Amino acid sequence: MRIKIDDMEFGYSSVPVLNDIVLDLDGPQFVSIIGPNGVGKSTLIHCMNKVLKPTGGTVMINGADIGGMPLKEVAKIVGYVPYTSTDSFPLSVVDTVLMGRSPHNGWRPDDRDLNIVYNILKMLSIDDLAMRPFNELSAGQHQKVMLARGLAQDPQILLLDEPTSNLDIRHQLEVTGILKELSRAHDLLVVMISHDINIAAKFSDKMVLMKEGTIFSVGTPAEVVTESNIRDVYGVECEVIDSDGSPHVILKMPVGWEKGILPGGRAKE
Amino acid sequence: MVSRFDDMFDNSGEIRQYNLRISKKVMFGVICIALALVALGLEICLGKAGIGFIESYTIIWDHITGNIPTDPAGIQKDEIVWNLRIPRALGAFFIGMTLAVCGAAMQSIMKNPLADPYTTGISSGAGFGAILAIALGFCLVPGISGYNATVINAFAFSLLPTLAIVLISRYKRATSTTMILTGLGVMYTFSAMTSLLMLVADPEDHKTAYVWNIGTVGAITWDNIIYITAAAVVAVIFMQIMAKKINILAMSDADAAALGLDAGKVRVHILIVTALTVAMAVSFTGSIGFVGLLAPHVARIFVGSDNRYLIPASAAFGGMLLLYSDCLAKSVGVTGVPVGVVTAAVGGPLFLYVLFRHRKKIWSRGNAH
Numbered sequence: 237m238r239i240k241i242d243d244m245e246f247g248y249s250s251v252p253v254l255n256d257i258v259l260d261l262d263g264p265q266f267v268s269i270i271g272p273n274g275v276g277k278s279t280l281i282h283c284m285n286k287v288l289k290p291t292g293g294t295v296m297i298n299g300a301d302i303g304g305m306p307l308k309e310v311a312k313i314v315g316y317v318p319y320t321s322t323d324s325f326p327l328s329v330v331d332t333v334l335m336g337r338s339p340h341n342g343w344r345p346d347d348r349d350l351n352i353v354y355n356i357l358k359m360l361s362i363d364d365l366a367m368r369p370f371n372e373l374s375a376g377q378h379q380k381v382m383l384a385r386g387l388a389q390d391p392q393i394l395l396l397d398e399p400t401s402n403l404d405i406r407h408q409l410e411v412t413g414i415l416k417e418l419s420r421a422h423d424l425l426v427v428m429i430s431h432d433i434n435i436a437a438k439f440s441d442k443m444v445l446m447k448e449g450t451i452f453s454v455g456t457p458a459e460v461v462t463e464s465n466i467r468d469v470y471g472v473e474c475e476v477i478d479s480d481g482s483p484h485v486i487l488k489m490p491v492g493w494e495k496g497i498l499p500g501g502r503a504k505e
Numbered sequence: 506m507v508s509r510f511d512d513m514f515d516n517s518g519e520i521r522q523y524n525l526r527i528s529k530k531v532m533f534g535v536i537c538i539a540l541a542l543v544a545l546g547l548e549i550c551l552g553k554a555g556i557g558f559i560e561s562y563t564i565i566w567d568h569i570t571g572n573i574p575t576d577p578a579g580i581q582k583d584e585i586v587w588n589l590r591i592p593r594a595l596g597a598f599f600i601g602m603t604l605a606v607c608g609a610a611m612q613s614i615m616k617n618p619l620a621d622p623y624t625t626g627i628s629s630g631a632g633f634g635a636i637l638a639i640a641l642g643f644c645l646v647p648g649i650s651g652y653n654a655t656v657i658n659a660f661a662f663s664l665l666p667t668l669a670i671v672l673i674s675r676y677k678r679a680t681s682t683t684m685i686l687t688g689l690g691v692m693y694t695f696s697a698m699t700s701l702l703m704l705v706a707d708p709e710d711h712k713t714a715y716v717w718n719i720g721t722v723g724a725i726t727w728d729n730i731i732y733i734t735a736a737a738v739v740a741v742i743f744m745q746i747m748a749k750k751i752n753i754l755a756m757s758d759a760d761a762a763a764l765g766l767d768a769g770k771v772r773v774h775i776l777i778v779t780a781l782t783v784a785m786a787v788s789f790t791g792s793i794g795f796v797g798l799l800a801p802h803v804a805r806i807f808v809g810s811d812n813r814y815l816i817p818a819s820a821a822f823g824g825m826l827l828l829y830s831d832c833l834a835k836s837v838g839v840t841g842v843p844v845g846v847v848t849a850a851v852g853g854p855l856f857l858y859v860l861f862r863h864r865k866k867i868w869s870r871g872n873a874h
Contacts, residue, residue, distance in 0.1 A: 287762040307762055308765035309765075314763075315763075325613060325618075327752065338750075338765060338766070340506065341749075347524075351511070351516050351520060352508050352511060354514065354519050355513040356510055363519070388510075389764070390508045422509050
């Protein structure tokens, strides 16, 4: 499994969002994309499964340009776990996850699809929720159900848009840990957007740091998470220490904070 | 294709349980159909011909088996049942079915519990077409007048709003909001023109147009029932085949794309079939309200929001609902009232009850995270 992006750009009616994106992710691994708000992280992963069509350059999945592939074929290879999922008319957890089988089955799912869905629910230890309405779940359960739906697509590549936002620290570690294990146990190329640099650095094989619509740095967590990179991209002073072999960021203050953030300078004591 | 998640655990118990739940959902449809058969007898025995409830089934059975009575009274009853009451009953059932199925699909694809088959402006278009024929004697097909002119105009004009939406969706993304707003715009335009024609129409035409706008199944005969039946069959089969996709459309469009579905395209396809089948059904009867809104919501309480079961359940319940509504409509006052009055009068309060009693099951919003 391989995602290869060449000179890709994307813009919404002449407003450029992504520029000069070059990225090559090859083989099963756990990749996280980090960067400040609005740098185009979601846009980037939406270009990887054709939810958005790049305005320039190419996105290749397993050697084939997805520009020429039907959406359904892309959906068989690339699974997707959205940031939010509004379910206007709530279904049960089983039926929600069953939708992930959609690219593979005909006009309706059969017992085999159901079997796959129950296997995934059991693997993620959420089979006790099977018959519960999707809208009555907690944030952590909700996130695991959406992950199950992404897995039900039986993808080679799994994209996740901030799967740990709104989760408490235990659930953040749990979900990220599951993703890492899945990449190993099921030969998955997992690409996750994250806002928590430390959790991402702890589990990722590779990290992608984005700044203003471009890729600023790609490499191992130790290569990407450095004091100078965090300062240049986020505008934040920090100290990076080693924690069990992973870089760990200890935050200080935003760059320029001494002068105050409000116009006119810091209030006098 | 083999999945890596094919063989992991033994799920035979869970799958059996899941399928058992499905058979319970199927039971709802079966009960509705059974109740509709009871309503058929009611529909036949209500009226001035003095036919009994049980007798109505005997007459149907005798006609089917070729044992038509030879005495004058028997012949008369057979004719009343076979030529007047049965087409009316079948028509009501099939129109209810079409409206309910399209209503269920519209609610999901518009992600809106207030959506019904008329959301995109079908009824306002049909109303304008009808009054053109009734008040001005104008028909799109030259040389046709009277009831047929109303039917032809209503059918043609009711397709215009959907045509507008389809054209707009070629240039602008066909999101549910675009569609609902376009429908509103078209509706106000047609309503204004209809009001203008109503003002200048003479009193007799005014009454005809008014009754048509409420909706009545009195004009259904063997001549037009074929169209009404065809509309119902097409609507139910198409929506059932699309049910899986309709489920996905109830989520965000980006979600749908990630599952391999072009939401805008599928939405337009469903819209076109809705427009054609609903227009076909209501151009003979006028815009019967509330069935397309209420029936899917009631069905939802019993079978849930999975369109694979909601579509057939809505079909059965909608057909039954309109049939009973017509029974009631026939028995009000001396001459009966248009069925549209009953669906609105019964449907309104019933809808409120359903809304308060089962709000959570029917509709949820903003449950992301």
